[in-house]
Amino acid sequence: MSVFDLTPLVLLLPLLGFLIIGSLRVFNAHEHTEAIGWIGCGSIALAFICAAISFATLINSLTQAHDTTIWNWVVSGNLSINFGLRLDALSAVMLLVITGVGFLIHVYSVGYMHGDPGYWRYFSFLNFFIFAMVLLVSADNFLFLLIGWALVGLASYLLIGFWYQRPTAVAAAKKAFVVNVIGDFGLMLAIFLLYNRFGTLSYGGILFTDPGATTAAPQAFGVNDPMLIAITLLLFLACAAKSAQLPLHVWLPDAMEGPTPVSALIHAATMVTAGVYLVARASNLFQYAPVSLWVVAAIGGATAIFAASIALVQNDIKRILAYSTISQLGYMFMAEGAGNYSAGIFHLTTHAYFKALLFMCAGAVIHTLGGEQDIRKMGGLRQRLPWTYWTFIIGGLAIAGIVPFAGFWSKDAILGTLLARATAAGGSPWYLALYAVGLGTAILTGFYIFRLIFVVFHGAYRGGEPAPQPEGQVDVQARQRRRGNPLARVHEAPWIMLAPMVVLAGLSTVGGLYGTPWFDTLGSFLTGVLGNGFNVATFALQGAALWISFGVGLLAALLGIGVAWFMYVRRAPSLRPMGNIVYQLLLHKYWIDEIYDWVIVKPIVGMGRLANRFVEDGALDGGSRRLAWLVGKTSVGFRTVQSGYVRNYALVFLVGAILIILYYVARP
Amino acid sequence: MPPDQPTGYLIVSAVLFTIGVVGVLVRRNPLIMFMSIELMLNAVNLSFMTFAHYLDSVDGWIFVFLVLTVAAAEVVVGLAIIVSIFRARRNIDIDELDSMKG
Secondary structure, three states, X not given: OOOOOOHHHHHHHHHHHHHHHHHHOOOOOOOOHHHHHHHHHHHHHHHHHHHHHHHHHHHHOOXXXXXXXXXXXXXXXXXXXXEEEEEEHHHHHHHHHHHHHHHHHHHHHHHHOOOOOOHHHHHHHHHHHXXXXXXXXXXXXXXXXXXXXXXXXXXXXXXXXXXOOOHHHHHHHHHHHHHHHHHHHHHHHHHHHHHHHHOOOEHHHHOOOOXXXXXXXXXXXOOOOXXXXXXXXHHHHHHHHHOOOOOOOOHHHHHHHOOHHHHHHHHHHOHHHHHHHHHHHOHHHHOOOHHHHXXXXXXXXXXXXXXXXXXXXXXXXXXXXXXXHHHHHHHHHHHHHOOOHHHHHHHHHHHHHHHHHHHHHHHHHHHHOOOOOEHHHOOOOOOOOHHHHHHHHHHHHHHHOOOOOHHHHHHHHHHHHHHHHHHOOOOOHHHHHHHHHHHHHHHHHHHHHHHHHHHHHOOOOOOOOOOOOOXXXXXXXXXXXXXXXXXXXXXXXXXXHHHHHHHHHHHHHHOOXXXXXXXXXXXXXXXXXXXXXXXXXXXXXXXXXXXXXXHHHHHHHHHHHHHHHHHHHHOOOOOOOOOOHHHHHHHOHHHHHHHHHHHHHHHHHHHHHHHHHHHHHHHHHHHHHHHHHHHHHHHHHHHOOOOOOHHHHHXXXXXXXXXXXXXXXXXX | OOOOOOXXXXXXXXXXXXXXXXXXXXXXXXXXXXXXXXXXXXXXXHHHHHHHHHHOOOHHHHHHHHHHHHHHHHHHHHHHHHHXXXXXXXXXXXXXXXXXOO
């Protein structure tokens, strides 16, 4: 069976949706919210169907990859760049996640954004994002990857700053954009080096040459070639910025200023995983640069535990989830750094389900409370929001890693890989350290997510005050209702929001079954395109070790959940900020933002001020002002010559003529 | 027969030229100034012809024709300008036209 490749349609449909919805404003038809909802969701639904068809035919065919060249974009000397799309195992999986989760979030948004004056703008941006993300994962060369990479950054910027009347949202959008540009810069440099080394930018030429061929890259450079290390490290710089890894994680928590479905789609399920995708995509390069792999694993591990520790004490429901996202991305990079790329991608997919689900649940809570995001002002919502509560529990169990939910399998694949690398012959104790970090993070994950659930849904309702910072459209009625009887009229979200949550809850429950150690469908599907055929089986634990790894992972999660239960259900929750230094450190996110402010932002702004004062005002503006003044002063003298009288000029002519004649006469 | 020496012609030419120069410088009526300019041109023509004759060369004649042509064109343009200035300002005193004063 041959591949029925519909990738161009997957790319085109969201673009069409974006163009149609975007142009509605021109025709003054942007008030037709129902039509906008249908177009926005419909285009993604069709794209999902196309992606599913491509995926199904690819999985049933013997073809490794299917390339579609749409046109030849640049031909210059021996540089030739095609606008081409590549359908292989990796991009097919990514396409399914993007369009599938994307579709659910579009549907959810129909309910969530209902009544927002920027409804049409929201859906056009959201469709544009899907287009950019599809371009990113389905491009068949690094240049179009970069274009998609930059466009998703733009979409993220637009959607973080969607409520542009809020100064905090604008500042967050700017921050996200600036930090992402650091990564874009790294990606661009990596592309220059790639071209310099390989003379081409297509994946086919760089990544997928026949392993047997000796002339082919990257085998030709051998292991730990300095250039290869530079390329991979620059690629990882891009990944770290996009996927919010240390030390470039600072933009993601602030990005929560955007609408909650945007946080679910862009800042949890898809865009931030682009870095994980890129490392997997370039795995054949990373495989030849073990030093870079170490950096990936170390940064991933550090980020995982660092972000999880911050998530322990945050009080903003979305920020907890944001730090949790950073932490989970760290897990994925740990897996990739340990060489098990398919585990990274596996965790990417399961994370897309449960994190999108958690964000949706958080959105439903925020929605019904009229924009309240502070968990200290929630509580006892369990009875009023049963659907949200139970889906939230499923998401929480999945992310904590409780069997048999999706997160258990993927997290265990990662932890198992680390353990296998540590215990295998020639294994390094560093992997053991990373395994410990992973386990520690698992404990923290169980704790922070169930702290969130217990504080929001259990106990007594602590709200009542009107929200100081309503999210989006202020639901005035909801506020008035709450003044009378705080919980009485808190109601479940509309079905259009609940339905996607239920679907994702289902996926979070069973979505891990395609990656279990016994039926690793995903892993074997991806083997061909990842790590140049390095055998995934070497990472698999056998026999008793497998069960020990399962048991330890499960224990870690249960320990975290148990402590959370003890602290927030058994005892009356104490939500007052504590004075001790560790708590303050975590509450203030290790003061990273403040440090960056002092070390980077302030000096740059100061330099700008100095430059403004001395270079701009002093040299450039001042110089030109002085020059103009000089010209003016000089001209005052000269302009008296211009009397305007014809006869004066004639006299000057005459005198001149006489002088010339005298010169020639007097010349010897 | 012309005399053996060109002195007389050249003196006449110089006198005419000087009259022209002084006319341009001292008169305020542009028509008179124009006539003075013509006078200068023709003074030059006269000396051209003189030298052409005494040096036995046609170059001088050719220059004379050129100068005549240019003078005719110049008069056309100049008179048109004077007429339109007069129409616009009802006055053609040359010293009143100082709008180009810097």
